[in-house]
Amino acid sequence: YPMQCSALRKNGHVVLKGRPCKIVEMSTSKTGKHGHAKVHLVGIDLFTNKKYEDICPSTHNMAVPVVLRHDYQLVNIEDGYLVLMDDSGDTREDLKCPDNELGKEIEDKQQREDFICVTVLKAMGEETPIGIKSAKD
Incomplete structure (x- = not known):
């Protein structure tokens, strides 16, 4: 199900690069001259334990796995x-x-x-x- 990027929390779950991940790190950068605040997500794949990273605008929706x-x-x-x-x-x-x-x-x-x-x-x-x-x- 979709969830706004800014509503995600550490230890929650998110889909990164098409894989279900547990969020292990999360930081928000301030708004620049152009655009939105950005959220930097680091997640560990629930099944392979690989690390994935993504940066997205805080107002965008991210997929959250059930x-x-x-x-x-x-x-x-x-x-x-x-x-x-x-x-x-x-x-x-x-x-x-x-x-x-x-x-x-x-x-x-x-x-x-x-x-x-x-x-x-x-x-x-x-x-x-x-x-x-x-x-x-």
């Missing part, structure tokens, strides 16, 4: 894919286990514990696991 978080119970890991179950009992097997620290942590905990909650971040048609928590009763 970012959703969803918790799933980890059932298993099969062929590098996570088998996840949501609250209603539906399972999905379309998310790859990330090959980073989080992925290793998911695999380690899956071997040691029986109940793990995986938080999945979804934005602009992409999804990725971003965190886990143990849910020992």
